[in-house]
Amino acid sequence: MNKMKYILRKEFKQIFRDPAILRLIFLMPAIQLLILPFAADYEIKNINVGIVDHDHSTYSRGLIQKIEFSSYFNLTEYSDSYQMGLQWIESETADLIIEIPTNFEKNLVRESEATLFLAVNAVNGPKGNLGAAYASNIIRSYNQDIRSEWIQWPRMNPEPQIEVVASHWYNPTSNYQVFMVPGILAVLLTMVGGFLSALNIVREKEIGTIEQLNVSPIKKHQFILGKLIPFWLLGFVVLTIGLMISYVIHGIIPGPNLGTLYLFSGIYLLAILGFGLLVSNFTDTQQQALMVAFFFMLIFILLSGLYTPIESMPKWAQIVAWINPVTYLVDVCRMVMLKGSVLSDMTFHLVAIGFTGVLLNTLAIWTYAKRT
Amino acid sequence: MAISIDRISKSYGEHKDVHALREISLSVHTGELFGLIGPDGAGKTTLFRILTTLVLPDRGSATVEGKDVRDDFRDIRTMVGYMPGRFSLYQDLSVEENLRFFATIFHTTIEENYELIKDIYVQIEPFKKRRAGDLSGGMKQKLALCCALIHRPKVLFLDEPTTGVDVVSRKEFWAMLQQLKKQGMTIFVSTPYMDEATLCDRIALIQKGSIMSVDTPENLLNKYQGDLWGIRTEHMYKALQDLNNFPSVTECYTFGAMHHAQVSGLQMPAELHNYLDRKYHKNIRVEKIKPTIEDCFMQLMQADEREPVPNE
Numbered sequence: 206m207n208k209m210k211y212i213l214r215k216e217f218k219q220i221f222r223d224p225a226i227l228r229l230i231f232l233m234p235a236i237q238l239l240i241l242p243f244a245a246d247y248e249i250k251n252i253n254v255g256i257v258d259h260d261h262s263t264y265s266r267g268l269i270q271k272i273e274f275s276s277y278f279n280l281t282e283y284s285d286s287y288q289m290g291l292q293w294i295e296s297e298t299a300d301l302i303i304e305i306p307t308n309f310e311k312n313l314v315r316e317s318e319a320t321l322f323l324a325v326n327a328v329n330g331p332k333g334n335l336g337a338a339y340a341s342n343i344i345r346s347y348n349q350d351i352r353s354e355w356i357q358w359p360r361m362n363p364e365p366q367i368e369v370v371a372s373h374w375y376n377p378t379s380n381y382q383v384f385m386v387p388g389i390l391a392v393l394l395t396m397v398g399g400f401l402s403a404l405n406i407v408r409e410k411e412i413g414t415i416e417q418l419n420v421s422p423i424k425k426h427q428f429i430l431g432k433l434i435p436f437w438l439l440g441f442v443v444l445t446i447g448l449m450i451s452y453v454i455h456g457i458i459p460g461p462n463l464g465t466l467y468l469f470s471g472i473y474l475l476a477i478l479g480f481g482l483l484v485s486n487f488t489d490t491q492q493q494a495l496m497v498a499f500f501f502m503l504i505f506i507l508l509s510g511l512y513t514p515i516e517s518m519p520k521w522a523q524i525v526a527w528i529n530p531v532t533y534l535v536d537v538c539r540m541v542m543l544k545g546s547v548l549s550d551m552t553f554h555l556v557a558i559g560f561t562g563v564l565l566n567t568l569a570i571w572t573y574a575k576r577t
Numbered sequence: 578m579a580i581s582i583d584r585i586s587k588s589y590g591e592h593k594d595v596h597a598l599r600e601i602s603l604s605v606h607t608g609e610l611f612g613l614i615g616p617d618g619a620g621k622t623t624l625f626r627i628l629t630t631l632v633l634p635d636r637g638s639a640t641v642e643g644k645d646v647r648d649d650f651r652d653i654r655t656m657v658g659y660m661p662g663r664f665s666l667y668q669d670l671s672v673e674e675n676l677r678f679f680a681t682i683f684h685t686t687i688e689e690n691y692e693l694i695k696d697i698y699v700q701i702e703p704f705k706k707r708r709a710g711d712l713s714g715g716m717k718q719k720l721a722l723c724c725a726l727i728h729r730p731k732v733l734f735l736d737e738p739t740t741g742v743d744v745v746s747r748k749e750f751w752a753m754l755q756q757l758k759k760q761g762m763t764i765f766v767s768t769p770y771m772d773e774a775t776l777c778d779r780i781a782l783i784q785k786g787s788i789m790s791v792d793t794p795e796n797l798l799n800k801y802q803g804d805l806w807g808i809r810t811e812h813m814y815k816a817l818q819d820l821n822n823f824p825s826v827t828e829c830y831t832f833g834a835m836h837h838a839q840v841s842g843l844q845m846p847a848e849l850h851n852y853l854d855r856k857y858h859k860n861i862r863v864e865k866i867k868p869t870i871e872d873c874f875m876q877l878m879q880a881d882e883r884e885p886v887p888n889e
Contacts, residue, residue, distance in 0.1 A: 208684070211678065211681040212682070215667070215670065219667065219670065412667075413663050414667060417665055417679070417724075418682070419631055419654075420629045421679070422654050422682065422683060423682045
C-alpha cells in the first residue's frame with residue numbers, strides 16, 4: 206500500500222511540474238468555454254441581402270424596409286439590374302438577392318397576386334437555406350400585413366387563421382450557449398481522461414523509464430492504477446472548473462442534480478481512461494499517440510451530437526454516434542444541466558457507458574499484457 | 578553460478594530473419610565482474626533484455642541466481658539491478674526523488690542501503706535537489722548506478738554504462754565497479770570499448786549474435802596466434818594495401834596512428850622492412866608489439882568469417 210501511495214505521489218509531482226499539462230488543465234476549460242459557445246453558433250445572422258428593384262413603388266419600398274429592419278439581414282446592395290445582382294453573389298457582397306419585378310405593385314393591387322424572385326448563394330448550405338427561409342417568412346408576413354390593410358372586416362373572419370405559439374422547454378430563450386456549454390464540458394472531460402492519460406503513459410515508454418519499472422517488483426496493475434487515478438481526479442477538477450466558468454460567464458446553473466453529473470462523469474472517466482490506455486499500448490512515442498488521439502477526437506466530437514443533432518445524421522452515422530462514448534456524456538450533461546434529470550432517467554446511458562468501460566479496459570489490459 | 582545461459586536464440590523482424598542471438602551459452606560465477614565485449618549490433622543489449630526478463634528468448638533457457646527467466650521472472654526482478662544503455666530516469670524528478678522512488682518500489686529505503694551507494698552518492702549529494710534532467714552526463718550516470726543499486730541487488734546488469742562518457746569519468750566508473758565487486762556483487766557489464774575489457778575478471782567476445790570466445794583477458798591475449806607488428810611509413814594508405822598483399826601477413830588493419838599486421842611464420846622483422854622498402858616506402862618503422870584485446874577480437878572475427886555462420 207505504501208508503494209502505491211508513493212507511485213501516486215510521484216505521478217502527481219510529475220504532473221504538477223509539467224507546465225504544459227497544468228496550462229492545459231486550467232486554460233483548456235477556460236478558453237473552450239469562453240470562446241466556443243459564442244463562436245460555434247448555428248444561428249445565422251448578418252445575411253447580406255441585395256435588392257434588385259425594377260418596380261420602385263410604395264409596396265416594393267415597404268418590403269425592402271421590412272427586410273432591412275429584420276435583425277437577420279444586412280441590406281448591402283441595391284440596384285435595378287439582375288446582372289448586377291449576380292455580380293454581387295460572385296463577389297460575395299450579397300448572399301441573397303431579392304428581385305422585385307416591374308409592375309409588382311400593380312399586379313398586387315389589381316390581380317391580388319404578384320411574384321418575387323429569390324436567388325441564394327448556396328456555397329454555404331445552411332446559411333443559404335436559412336436565409337431563403339427567413340426571407341420567405343418576412344415576405345409572407347408582409348403579405349399578411351397588406352391583406353389586413355385591405356380587408357374590410359366582416360362580422361366573421363372569412364379566412365380561418367391558425368396562429369402558432371411555441372414555448373421552448375428547458376431553454377426558454379432558445380439560447381445557443383445554453384445548448385453548447387454542457388456539450389463542451391463533455392469534450393473537456395474526454396480530452397483529460399482519454400488523451401492526457403495516453404500521452405503520459407507513452408512518455409514513460411519514450412524516455413525509457415518503463416523498462417526500469419518493468420525490471421522491478423512493481424506490478425502491472427500498480428503501474429496502470431498509478432497512471433489512471435491522477436487523471437481520474439484531474440477529470441473532476443476540470444469538470445468543476447468548467448461548471449464554475451459556465452455559471453460565472455454563461456449564467457448556467459447546473460440544476461439540482463449535480464451529484465448525478467459527477468457520478469456519471471466518474472463512470473465515464475473510467476471508460477475513457479481505458480481508451481487512453483488502449484491508445485498508449487499501440488504507440489511508442491508521444492507524437493504517434495497524439496496523431497491517433499487527434500484522429501479519434503475528430504470522430505468523437507463530430508459524431509457526438511455536440512454540434513449537429515444525431516437524429517438528422519444518416520443511419521450508419523447514427524449507429525457510430527451511439528457507439529461513441531462521448532455521445533452519452535454530451536447527452537447526460539444536457540439532461541442534468543438543462544432538464545434537471547435524475548439518475549433513473551439515464552439508466553440506458555449508465556448501462557451503455559458501463560459496458561463501454563468494461564470493454565475498453567478489458568481490451569486495454571489484454572493488449573498491455575500481450576505486448577510486454 | 579550467478580548467471581547461466583543455455584543455447585539462447587532470439588530473432589526479430591516480421592519473418593524472424595534478423596538473428597540477434599544465435600545459440601548463445603555462457604555462465605557467470607557469483608561475485609565475478611564479467612564483461613560482454615562486442616561492437617554495436619552484436620546482440621549485447623538483446624542478451625541483457627533477456628536476462629532482465631524484459632523480452633523472452635525464442636529458444637533456449639537462462640537462469641539468474643538459479644531462477645528461470647521465463648517462469649520465475651518475478652523473483653529475478655526483485656534481485657537484479659539494471660542500468661540500461663540510455664539514461665532512463667525521471668528527468669523531471671530531483672536526484673533525491675528519483676532515488677527514493679526506486680527505493681520505495683523495491684520495498685526499501687535509501688537509509689537502509691546507504692552503505693552500499695555511499696561512495697557514489699556523496700559525489701552527487703550536493704545536487705540532490707536538482708532535477709535529474711539538469712545533471713551533467715557523468716552525474717546522470719552516477720545517479721543511474723545509485724538507482725540500480727539501491728535495493729542491494731545480487732546481480733548488477735550494466736548495459737554499456739560508459740558509452741558517451743568522458744575518459745576520466747570512465748576510469749572513475751570502473752573503479753566504482755571494482756569496489757562493488759569487493760562487496761561480493763556479481764556484475765555483468767557490456768561495453769564496445771575493448772580497452773575496458775582488461776578490467777574484467779572474465780570476458781566474452783560477441784559478434785553477430787554469437788560468442789566467439791570466453792576467457793580471462795590474460796588467457797585471451799596468450800591465445801593470440803602468430804606475432805603482431807606495428808608498422809608506420811610515410812604513405813599509410815599504400816602501406817595498408819601492400820602489407821595485405823604480403824604472403825606472411827594474415828591480416829592488416831589501421832590501429833590508431835599505425836597499422837597492426839598479424840604475421841605468422843616470419844622470423845625477422847627485417848623481411849617486412851625490406852619488403853616495404855622494395856615498394857618505395859620511406860621512413861619505415863617496424864616494431865613487434867603486444868596484442869591488445871582488440872587485436873584478439875580482430876583475429877577471432879577473421880576465423881569466424883572463414884567458417885560461415887550456419888543459416889537458421
